[in-house]
Amino acid sequence: MQKLNVLFFGQLSEKLNTRETSLMVDLPISVNEVVKLLGQRHGAVFNECLSAPHILAAVNQQMQTNKDISHSDINEIAFFPPVTGG
């Protein structure tokens, strides 16, 4: 089992009422599998918000375009809406 730090930013952190949580997970694991686990542990609102197609995910601070790819080296995952800097 691996400890996975999970971060939320922007509007998503307000909707979920948290910036950070952690999970013990079996590796390898995909972004979508992490979403499913978060929904089981924290409630359906997590699954609903994190499954929205516009929500982006970064694994170890690298943007992910395919949320079904399994990662065997992962200790941080972040979820956030489209960015609006500048």
Next chain:
Amino acid sequence: MRLIISESALLINELSCLVTPSTCVGGVNSFTGYMRDNNLDRNVNAMFLDHYPGMTESALARIIEQAKNRWPIIDGVVAHRVGKVVPGDLLVYVEVQTAHRQCAFDACNFIMDTLKTTAPFWKKELTNEGEFWVEQRDSDVIALDKWQQREN
């Protein structure tokens, strides 16, 4: 290039002389973005800039590398404010120094277009009517697509 993420005020006078052009520099182009006091017909009193510490720095460093791979950049600055800001505060400053002017214009434009759609910052406006998270604009995505199409 210098990379700055700051929770305290960014000052144009300090940023604009941060990197003294070497004698091989022929052109310096910069963009300075400030917080407006209005958006979408609403008065905006203040704004909060959320960001992803660590990934923000690596994302901006990647953008700078991409720009350096496309243009012969000699030096420059990318600076971005985070935290609470008020109208008139400097939000973003990009400066590019090159031998010739067109490279400086293009690289500065590319860095801003890429930053707006790939760097992990999120703006929340604080208004008399409430707090509103800023939505990504289609025009920003189209601006980035323009650079990607030029590359292909």
